[in-house]
Amino acid sequence: MHLRAAAIVVAVRQHGEHGAIVRALTRNDGVQPGYVRGGRSRAMRPVLLQANVIQGEWRARTGEQLASLTAELIHSRAQMHGEPLAAGALEWATALTAAALPEAQPYPQIHDALDGVLGAIEAAPSARGWAAALVRYELLMLAELGFGLDLDRCVASGTADDLGFVSPKSGAAVSRGAAFGYEAKLLRLPTFLMVGGEADWPDIFDGLRLTGHFLARDILVDRRADPLAARDRLVDRLKRAVA
Structure with a gap:
């Protein structure tokens, strides 16, 4: 070899x-x-x-x-290891990749996306500039490993309009109308995950809750669950930074 x-x-x-x-x-x-x-x-x-x-x-x-x-x-990227938020993001993104991917199997999209996220962390003057990209990376990881979320249309009504939530069981989108009265049992679906663009902090934290739920349930289980501690530390640092 x-x-x-x-x-x-x-x-x-x-x-x-x-x-x-x-x-x-x-x-x-x-x-x-x-x-x-x-x-x-x-x-x-x-x-x-x-x-x-x-x-x-x-x-x-x-x-x-x-x-x-x-x-x-x-x-x-050594200089970023001295900045708490950037260091936490690097630690989590690389730990997720190492834990989730099987060895010697090509994932070119994941490679390119990881390089893009790390580049965004390196270039952005504030965490808001890369936090949304990190959520998108987690979403891509789920999709590439066979656990992609169905965010195209409402699982209850079939409509593609006014999607605002995700079922924590099926991973499928739910419209705001179909979610009425059940909002507390569902995960919020931030707009930037559907249409792109910039995201504000409430949407970013909603995105992190969404992807975090499915990463913990479907990928980072058993012995591979240890990297979730790095994610928890990062989310805590982000919350303190924007408080």
């Missing part, structure tokens, strides 16, 4: 005294794990940060063996 590709670092775990096991998302070959000799060294730690883009070269004698990985830095 020999692979050379640009990749986004999504997880780093110390292995032994000096090494690290790194998981990185390539565009055409999915998440690729590898062992980096000296990965905990002073020279390599700034390279192997979550959200950094590396040029990776994976080598293994067999497909079942953990590959040896050498990594060169293409683009660093």
Whole structure:
């Protein structure tokens, strides 16, 4: 096995005294794990940060063996790790990707969307500039893994107009008319998830509640549930920042 590709670092775990096991998302070959000799060294730690883009070269004698990985830095996002909101967003987006995606299966749309979200976090002067993009990324992750929400028309009446809620059971949209009297049992559907554009903070938090419900129920379950703690920390930081 020999692979050379640009990749986004999504997880780093110390292995032994000096090494690290790194998981990185390539565009055409999915998440690729590898062992980096000296990965905990002073020279390599700034390279192997979550959200950094590396040029990776994976080598293994067999497909079942953990590959040896050498990594060169293409683009660093180290400066964002010192900003609490940006750091929380990087931690969550990469942790979600690492936990949710199976290894060695290509998800080019997810790769491109993750790169876009990380770029938005890097470029935006405030969290409002990237928070909506993060919600859209979570929605894409659900869809790509087979748990997409049906937001085209009302599950009760069939209308495509005045959609305002989502059933927490079926993941299907519900119009405001059909939801009358049951609003407390449904999840709010923010407008920006249907028509795009900018979003205000109430809509962003509604979007986070919506995607968070289905991520926890359908993808981040059992041993993969640990990354949800990073999401909780991020949401708490966002609420404090806009309070």
